[in-house]
Amino acid sequence: MLSYRNSASLASIKGPQEPACKNNGTFVITGPNSFICKCPENTFGADCSVILTCEVGNCGSNATCTIFNNKKICTCLPGYTGNPNVACNIRTKTACVSGDPHYTTFDGAVFDYMGTCPYYLMKPCNSNSFSVIATNALLPNNPSVSTLKEFTLKIQGHEFKVNFNLQLFVDGINSNYPYYWPSKVNPKIIATKPTNAVYIHDNFTGAVFTYYQHFLCAEIPEFPSSFYGNDTMCGLWGNGNNICTDDIQAQNGVNFSVPSSCIVHTNLSATYLMDTWVANNVVDSCIPGGSLLTNTICNTTLAQTQCDLILQAIINTGPFAACSGMNRKVLEARYHDCTYDICSGMSRCDALNDFAHHCTVAIPFVNIAGWRSISNCSFPKCPPHSKYSMKTPKCQKSCSDLNYDRSSSCQDGYEEGCICDANYFYDANGDNTTEFQFMCRLQADCGCVDPNGNYHRPNEYKLQNNCTLATTCINGSLTSEPHACSINGQCAIINGSPTCQCRSGYIGDGYNCTDINECLNPNMCGANLGQGICTDLPGAYECTCYSPYSGLQCENYTPSRHCADLQLFHGVTENGTYSISIDANYNSNMTDEDLTWIEVFCDMESNGGGWTLMAHGNESGGKTFNDYVNGFGDPISLNVWLGLENIHSMTTTTPTSLRVVLEQCATETYPDETEECIYPFFKVSDLKTQYSVFINSSSTCNGTTSESQKRFDGWISWNPSKIGPKFSTFDKKHEYNCSSKYFNTGWWYYKNGNNLCGNANLNGLRYPCGRNVGQDMYLTWNRNPIADAYMYLRPYGFPNYDYHYTNDPAAQLLLMNK
Structure with missing residues (x-):
């Protein structure tokens, strides 16, 4: 907390005569009849007559008193937090990332990580209630080295993002500094930018985040304990369990063994574990750390010479001598970082500036005012009405609070930056028209403060509350109106x-929003190709795809005429029951809903897959001719007859092969085995010819092994150059009443010499192997009884049966003309 003894340090004095400014105070004219005494920082009063001194008991335990900015300031000692006026009894830990970029965990492990994907520095191990996400960017002069670009703090249900230009975004909305959530009266989160640094205070946990360009530190208290311990806090900043050797850990719990010195620097194995903390690996074509790891080669001796001022601090000499309080181990790590950064292309002054940030964050009120002069590093430019100082107060009079330098809400301190001239007020937000990120304004030119205590820039127009409220800041007055x-x-x-x-x-x-008629575009829904039709809707459109097309724009060719289509055009690869539309007319502008669908069993794994089960089972007896025309059975249990009309449609629409799978009964000559053969060309005609079968004269059912070849062909006994037998049932009789002989099963019976019903009946009832009675009344092949049989259909030439699938132009042309 801020501590001071008098609210007046610069007094306005009216009158024609110059007052007596005591104790080396400076007389400053601020207007035609306005004067002030600008007092040295160790005095206050209208005439600088009161001298400030720190005395024992001015501050609480573990706090120190400093005279600065015309007041006494109590500050907690490094490593402590609390109310410095009362007591600083809560210990803290700090973790940082800086430079190109270098990391120090809460437990002191030191390593480098170059990845440019957003990554977690902190998050609870088992939830997403809180996180710190950082993002690196490649250096323009060295594309193999990165540096910190921005960070995002997700806390208390809100997101605070600060980019490289120190712009603040709260829940995605560009917001001004200072920012109080939910209000200045009862702030739970405060974001300020006193100079060239951003501070975000979480008043609920006591955590403080400090961000400069290329630099981010988090100071967190030991309580609440949710910040510390194994399986509590995770991310690149470690777990805070007071053990540095386990701080590099992958999300899956795999640990990298950090040496007892806590120093890792660059290590490929460690980097791969760090890559597991990437929060988004596709944004902005980002690169994981393991792909960026390089060994920087440079003149190390020269780089070390340029970092010599840090080395001097280790022995308490040079302009950074006061930084020796950071301890030798930390200073040696910063010296290594400086050397590495210069080798990677960072300028000497930028590297020393990063070190200065580390020092001022670690040691409040540290005196390193001379480092720029001694190192010949130029002072940054300041906007009009301000000047650069190595001791710029964090609590300047500001446009958001004219008395901010005396505000109890500001813990004062100093850092490098620009101080506004007398009678000018600090505006942390600038005006977006100059190179500067802030401005110094006259009071009359300042912006407005809303009821929550948040600042609005002059002439700023902003929509709020989900665009239901418009606010405007003009001449210091904030107006609001419904929107x-x-x-x-x-x-x-x-x-x-x-x-x-x-x-x-x-x-x-x-x-004013007008509906777009997307359907005026002839290409929508593939309408120009006859693949679909577009219907305009309010604010949208709807594609109605004509079969066999599908997709958002009817761009996908997805026929479903048989199992082969499902395999090639739908990606089905497993055996199972699926829906197909065998008789689909794809030239009639019909949708899938207009088609007739049936369930079939598909063999997607045997002999290349894509086979539609035509016949199998033991339920074929006693079925009428109409039953056989329409089909029957259950494809799930593989007891099915596809139906003559379906078989006719499938085999006449596309040249089709028939695959026969036979389970033989064992004989003295042949063992019990399963064999198969394929008729390359198989076709069934329509009802007019009683669904006669036709098998091309060049098509024989060839077995797949030399032994099985001896039994084939076991069906055809007619002239294969002519149309084969008709399909007969007990109520659509063959001249020899063959159906009745075969327990009223339907089949393409054919008189073959003395064998009046033909060589085969694969619709016969299953023969109980081992019986010697009635062998010619059951399932037969080559006039021999068999135990079981399956019949499958698939387009001839599979998979190159459809020009949409084959990549051969000649084959495409041939298939298109069929």
Whole structure:
């Protein structure tokens, strides 16, 4: 907390005569009849008459008193937090990332990580309630080395993001400094930018985050304990269990063995574990750390010479002598980092500036004011009405609080930066028209403060509350009025600003939105190709795809005429029951809903897959001719007859092969075995010819082994150059009443010499192997009884039966003309 003894340090004095400014105070004219005494920082009063001194008991335990900015300031000692006016009894730990970039965990492990994907520095191991995510960017002069670009703090249900230019985004909205959530009266989170650094205070946990360009530190208290311990806090900053050797750990718990010195620096194995903490590996074509790891080669001696001022600090000499309080181990790590950064292309002054940040964060009120002069590093430019100082107060008079230098909400201190001239007030937000990230304004030119205590820049117009409220800051007065987007519009965050925009499917400025008729585009839904039709809807459109096309734009060719189609065009690879539309007419602008679908069993694993089960089972007896025409059975249990009309449609639409799988009964000559053969060309005609079978004269059912070849062909006994026998059932009789002989099963019976019903009946009832009675009444092949049989159909030439699939232009042309 801030501690001071008098609220007046510079007094306005009216009158024609110059007052007597005591104790070396400086007389400053601020207007035609306005004067002040600018007092030395160890005095205060209208005439600088009171001399400030620190005395025993001014501050609480573990706190120190400092005279600065015309007041006494109590500050907790490094490693402690609390109310410095009362007591600083809570211990803290600090973790940092800086430079190109170098990491120090809460337990002191030191390593490098170059990845440019957003990664977790901190997060609870078993939840997403809190996180610190950092993002690196490649150096323009060295594309193999990165540096910190931005960070995002997710806490208490809100997201605070600070980019490289120190711009603040709260829940995606570009916000001004200072920012109080939910309000200045009862702040739970405070974001400030007193100079060239951003501070985010979480008042609930006591955590403080400090961000400069290329630099981020987190100071967290030992309580609440949710910040510390194994399986409590995870990420690149480690677990805070007071053991540095287990700080590098992958998300799956695999540990990298950190040496007892806690120093790792660059290590490929460690980097691969760090890559597991990437939060998003596809954003901005980011690169994981393991792909960026390089060994920087440079003149190490020269780089070390340029970092000599840090080496001097170790022995308490040079402009950074006061930084010796950081301890030798930390200083040696910073010296290594400086050397590495210069080898990687960072300038000497930028590397020393990073070290200065580390020092000022670690040791409040540290005196390193002379480092820029001694090292010949130029002073940064300041905006008009300000000057650069090595001791710029964190609590300057500001446009958001004219008495901020005396505010109890500001813990004062100093760092390098620009101090506004007398009678000018600090605006941390600038005006977006100059190179500077802040400005110094006259009071009359300052912006506005809303009821929550948050600042609005002068002339700033902003939409709030999901674009339902518009605020404007003019001449220091903030006005608000209701605001609404179009009924067909929405509030969107664009480049950090809430903005009315038309919803998808509408065009306009967000306030007047007109429906877009997407269907005026002839290419929509593949309409120009006859693949679908487009229907315009309010703010949208709908594609109705004609079979066999599917997809958002009817762009996918997905026929479903048989199992072969399902395998090639739907990616089905497992055996099972699926829906197909055998008689689909794909030239009639019919949708899938208009087609007739049936369930079939598909063999997707045997002999290349894509086979549709045509016949199998023991339920074929007693079925009428109409039963056989329409089909029967259950494809799930593989007891099925596909149906003559379906077989006719499938085999006449596309040249088709028939695969026969036979389970033989054992004989004295042949063992019990399963064999198969394939008729390359198989076709069934229509009802007019009683579904006669035709098997091309060049098509014989060839077995797959030399032994099985002896039994084939076991069906055809007619002239294969002519159409084969008709399909007969007990109620659609063959001249020799063959169906009755075979327990009223239907088949393509054919008189073959003395064998009046033909050589085969694969629809016969299953023969109980081993019986010698009635062998010619059951399932037969080559006039021999068999135990079981399967019949499968698949397009001839599979998989190159459809020109949409084959990549051979000649084959495509041939198939298109079929």
